[in-house]
Amino acid sequence: MSRVVxxxxxxxxxxxxxxxxxxxxxxxxxxxxxxxxxRFFRRKSMEKFWVLRNICLEVNEGEILGLIGRNGSGxxxxxxILSRITRxxxxxxxxxxxxxxxxxxxxxxxxxxxGRENTYLSGAILGMGKKEIRRKFDEIVSFAELEKFVDxxxxxxxxxxxxxxxxxxxxxxxxxxxxxDEVLAVGDIKFQSKCLGKMGEVARTGRTVxxxxxxxxxxxxLCQRVVWLDAGQLRKAGPAAxxxxxxxxxxxxxxxxGSRPVxxxxxxxxxxxxxxxxxxxxxxxxxxxxxxxxFLRVNEPLQGVHLGVTLYDQASHPLxxxxxxxxxxxxxxxxxxxxxxxxxxxxxxYSWRVGVYDSGVRVDDWDSLPKMQVVTVPFAQTRDxxxxxLNVPSELEIVPSEQSS
Amino acid sequence: MTTNLANVEQVHGAxxxxxxxxxxxxxxxxxxxxxxxxxxxxxxxxxxxxxxKIRYKQTVLGVAWVIVQPLLxxxxxxxxxxxxxxxxxxxLPYPVFYLAAVVPWAYFSSALLTVTxxxxxxxxxxxxxxxxxxxxxxxxxxxxxxxxxxxFVVLVVFTLSYGMRPSFPILLLPFFLLLAxxxxxxxxxxxxxxxxxxxxxRYLIPFLVQFWMLASPVAYPSSLVPERWRWVYGLNPMxxxxxxxxxxxxxxVPSPGSVLYVSVAIVCVLVLAGLLFFNxxxxxxxxRV
Numbered sequence: 001m002s003r004v005v006x007x008x009x010x011x012x013x014x015x016x017x018x019x020x021x022x023x024x025x026x027x028x029x030x031x032x033x034x035x036x037x038x039r040f041f042r043r044k045s046m047e048k049f050w051v052l053r054n055i056c057l058e059v060n061e062g063e064i065l066g067l068i069g070r071n072g073s074g075x076x077x078x079x080x081i082l083s084r085i086t087r088x089x090x091x092x093x094x095x096x097x098x099x100x101x102x103x104x105x106x107x108x109x110x111x112x113x114x115g116r117e118n119t120y121l122s123g124a125i126l127g128m129g130k131k132e133i134r135r136k137f138d139e140i141v142s143f144a145e146l147e148k149f150v151d152x153x154x155x156x157x158x159x160x161x162x163x164x165x166x167x168x169x170x171x172x173x174x175x176x177x178x179x180x181d182e183v184l185a186v187g188d189i190k191f192q193s194k195c196l197g198k199m200g201e202v203a204r205t206g207r208t209v210x211x212x213x214x215x216x217x218x219x220x221x222l223c224q225r226v227v228w229l230d231a232g233q234l235r236k237a238g239p240a241a242x243x244x245x246x247x248x249x250x251x252x253x254x255x256x257x258g259s260r261p262v263x264x265x266x267x268x269x270x271x272x273x274x275x276x277x278x279x280x281x282x283x284x285x286x287x288x289x290x291x292x293x294x295f296l297r298v299n300e301p302l303q304g305v306h307l308g309v310t311l312y313d314q315a316s317h318p319l320x321x322x323x324x325x326x327x328x329x330x331x332x333x334x335x336x337x338x339x340x341x342x343x344x345x346x347x348x349x350y351s352w353r354v355g356v357y358d359s360g361v362r363v364d365d366w367d368s369l370p371k372m373q374v375v376t377v378p379f380a381q382t383r384d385x386x387x388x389x390l391n392v393p394s395e396l397e398i399v400p401s402e403q404s405s
Numbered sequence: 406m407t408t409n410l411a412n413v414e415q416v417h418g419a420x421x422x423x424x425x426x427x428x429x430x431x432x433x434x435x436x437x438x439x440x441x442x443x444x445x446x447x448x449x450x451x452x453x454x455x456x457x458k459i460r461y462k463q464t465v466l467g468v469a470w471v472i473v474q475p476l477l478x479x480x481x482x483x484x485x486x487x488x489x490x491x492x493x494x495x496x497l498p499y500p501v502f503y504l505a506a507v508v509p510w511a512y513f514s515s516a517l518l519t520v521t522x523x524x525x526x527x528x529x530x531x532x533x534x535x536x537x538x539x540x541x542x543x544x545x546x547x548x549x550x551x552x553x554x555x556x557f558v559v560l561v562v563f564t565l566s567y568g569m570r571p572s573f574p575i576l577l578l579p580f581f582l583l584l585a586x587x588x589x590x591x592x593x594x595x596x597x598x599x600x601x602x603x604x605x606x607r608y609l610i611p612f613l614v615q616f617w618m619l620a621s622p623v624a625y626p627s628s629l630v631p632e633r634w635r636w637v638y639g640l641n642p643m644x645x646x647x648x649x650x651x652x653x654x655x656x657x658v659p660s661p662g663s664v665l666y667v668s669v670a671i672v673c674v675l676v677l678a679g680l681l682f683f684n685x686x687x688x689x690x691x692x693r694v
Contacts, residue, residue: 015692026603080691084428084535087688092429099426104533110455112462117455124451125534 003096005177005208006059006082010091013052013077052077052232055091064199064209066223066240068216068247071369074232075212079103079179082210097176097208100127104181106166111155115146115165118154122169136172143194144168164191171198178202181212190377196222214370215283216244265300266329268354268366274337283373287344287391294336294354294368302329306357309338313389314349345374346391431688437680441537448536452544456519457551471555475511479504486624495626495658497651498567505564505654506623506647508556509585513643514614516549520593521610524601524690531691538687539680542597546590553582564654574653574660581649584672588642591675598686602693622647627664639667642675 052074059065067075080086082093083101108125109118119140123133141150144164154162180199199222203209213219219226219240226243228236236243251270272281274291284290294309308323322338336354350372355365379393442449461468479500486492487499494502523545524531524538531538564571600606618624621643630638638644639661645668648661661668 025605026599027605029603080532081428084426085532086691087431088428089430092427095426095428096424098424099535101534104529107533108530110459112459113455117458121451121455124448125530125536127534127536130447130450 002060002062004058005061005096006057006093006210008055008057008082008091008093011052011055011057011078011081011088011093012050012090013074013081013086014048014050014089016048050089050232052081052088052229055229055234057227057234057237059208059210061208062203062206063225064203064211064223066219066226066244067210067212067229068214068219068226068244069229069235072231073229075229076103076181077232078229079181079210079212083179095177098127099177099179100173100175101179102126102170102173102181103179105163105170107170109154109162109166112153114153115141115150115157119150119165119169122166123172126170126173127175128173132174140165140168140172143171143198160191167191167195171195175207177208177210179210182214215373216248216281217283220244264364265358266296266298266302266356266363268356268364268368269295269297269333271295271352271354271368273372282370283375284343284345285375287342287376289339289341290343291337291339292352293338294352296329296334296336296354296356296364298329298331298334301331302327302356302358302363304328304358305363307336307355308357309336309352309354312351312353314351319345319350319389344391345376345389347374347376348389349373431685436684438537438539438684439680442539442543445536445540448540449544449547452540453548453551456544456548460548468555471552472559475504475507475556475559478507478511482507482624492625493628495628495651497655497657501564501567501569501655502626502651503624504560505651506621508553508560509582509646509650510618510621510623510643511556512549512553513585513589513646514618515552516546516589517593517596517614518610519549520545520589521596521600521607524597525604525607528601538690539683542590542593542683545597546586546593549589550586560654569655569657571654572656574656576653577649578653581646581653584642584649584668585646587672587676588646591672591679594676594679594683598683598690601690602686617641617643620644626651626658627661628659636663636667639664640671642668642672644668 051072055078067078069075077086079101080103081088082095083099083103085101085103106122108122110121113121116137119137120130120133123140124130128136141147144161144167146161146165146168149157149161154165157165196218199209199211211219211223223240225238226240227234228243228247236246271292271294273284274293292309304326305328306323306325307327308321310321311319313319320340320343352368352372353366354368356363357365376391379391466473482503483499487494487503497505520542523541527541531541596606596610620641622629627635627638627644627648645661645665648658648664651658652660
């Protein structure tokens, strides 16, 4: 019987909604306190909401626990409480062992410093001692495959190099409990699988991992047990396959992203990649034929509307777009399916945007979530920062050419 | 039942083996948490190291600037307050009189500014990983000392070149430096936490520093303050620091005396109150910074 290393009792976190809305200036707070003292002090009791409530959990030693749920369901908040970044409002948690958290890749990196300096700095911030970092330094650098660049300032690194070094530092943390938030979704597919291997290794040595991910296939592969959070509450906990299936079923049946209220004449609910060669719903791993599906619920019949879709890169540059005019749609759920002969993109994060307009007036316009991960193997060994977007096989020939006289 | 008992025992065994943390809503008002800060002393070192490294990497002038700045300030003071306004200098040559004040003052004003901004500048780290937040202001207070020591060398060279040979009081110099460091920490803890919660606090700093300099014996000797008000003057701990520097380095001016006792007392209160306030705000900072 394995022992419990994390236990939480009725854990809850409350935020004040007004916090972001006010200007955050001392001047204004003072002015407000003087001008309307009643409202100033009552505001506290008015605009509170729970991002997490009644969370009772037990995590065993050596277990990889998956944490799933929609955006805003409280996954990150739970990790932040367990890693002591933020404090709970009620309840308590008890943790046995040293905790390391990995909520972001490259925590504490400074662009002006070299790879070597950043390794020490980031390692120290993540909780490693100086001696420990010195001992693991060579291992970290070779894991990141950056031997030649350790003494180059990180600002000259490509995105891929930066991410590899950042993850390598994090992967060499040896806490008894590791909390990971969505950071495995970086790098090319080869580096990803290397990271996954490292995670499995961590758990085999008796350490405990809590992993947040939107990539359900990853959760299925890595985790024994999964907890599903829904609107800050614990919806279901149990064996990975069971909980993930229930979650997927819920996603397809209601199909609603938590942040999108049901209203309007029509609404996009979710999107997915179709086609047999894709490994997961929102991950593109082929450069061949690709199908993209958007689910649109039409609440009132639409006549002669305009439908548009655009693919953007991470910097919001449009890469591909298609529009259609004069479309008639009946009420009900529609699946809008685009099939592209090929979508040869380099690895990275891309996003889709779909919109329906009725004579120029917006019916729905959706920056679709989650974003699309492209994990193809790059054909060309070009530096990431100058490689562009296209991943197309090419041939290179250099032949002597006679100068025509 | 037996399995239950075994389980309980195992949990207790685990408690003995590895550190147990209990995470709960903030309660106590009186948490200093200095032991935790000590555990993270290596991180303090790394933050100081980072600050210094970046500061010297990004500036063209680097060390030269650190030397030139106090010298130029001293020169201005000597010309305008010394030669033109004929300010009394307690028998010290003006360059020594002013440099002995400018060097600790430059540390105080720049460190105070750094500490105030430290939580906001490290916002990303604060919201992504845990370490005692106290590490940040403490490291900011120390990283300013590197510039101070460069300036201090200049100060010593000047003092010696004017034929002054420090005697016994020089041994107390580290104590006056500590007083300056603690003043920055005590005030900085309040300002850094407040600045994380309210962004306009940083705009108050230049005014505060200017005001504070006029209230400190930088441009004039504290002997201008009437004797019976001298202790009130000591409520500004920088008065004790600057008078202390002049006294310890040259040995030619009267020791700070009553000013110093009041300064030490007020700094103790400031640091203690700053620690309590900072720790109280710590839980809120990650949510609001």
